Amino acid sequence: MDLISSRLRFRPMEEQDRRFMQRFLSDGELTRWLPVDYPCPIEQVHLHVDRRLEHWDQYGFGTFVLEELHGREPVGYCGLEHVVESPFIDLRYGLIQTVQGRGLAFEAAMRLVLYGFQGLQLPRIYGAAMPENRASVAVLTKVGMRPDKRFDCYGSNLFTASVDRATFEQAILAGVEQGT
Template structure:
């Protein structure tokens, strides 16, 4: 299943994305805000990608690779995944530096959360960010997430939040450029 938004194409992560993820996950600047064990040594990148691919196979959803509609090649990732051994579905995202600061993380997060609630019928979606990562905390807040201490999968030093479908739908009503089935949906 591929998704679109006004500026982004979303496609399920595939084997061919190992090279992009290797560059992304081994870059100390791009991974400085990820909660655990980053940047990755090269051998760990393969395990990371294997877990993303296995999630798609097992659950039928997971992490998408993002490409700008008017660009070439991946600019990041965004998706929903089960946190291992928990009932939580976590919103995950990251962008290369050239794609940061243009609202793409929010656009991707809105599209993926909309898909989670309306396509997958999820009851609640969680998110976490390092408290000092103001941009990521802002994305979680803008998609309607509010602090939620139940989401403690990555340690107590994170900003943890969640949103349920009703609260999200109330928050998302004014957003028209990221409809359920694509841009201007």
């Protein structure tokens, strides 16, 4: 099951994406905002990809690899996943440096939140970012998320937020009515 947005193709993560995730997760600049101990050695990358693949198998949704519509090379990832041993569904995303700053993170996040509410019928979606990562905090806020201290899975030093389906749909409808 693939999704698309105006500039991106979303395809479920597959075995073939190990090489891309290895490059992504071993790059200190790309991983400096992740809330865990990165960059990753190869064993951690394989474990990371294994977990993404297992999530798809278990739940039928998960993390997508992002490609620009006019290209075939991965430019990032975006997904919705259950946080282990919790009731939370977490929005996750990351982009390679050459495509950052073009609004693609917001576009990907918005498409996935829409998919989560309309396609998966999720009641609430959560997100987390390091407070210093203003770009990521802005993406979470622009998709309608508001601070939510209940989402404490990654430690108290993060900006944590959520949005419920009704609030998101009201905001989308208001944006459509206003022509935004």
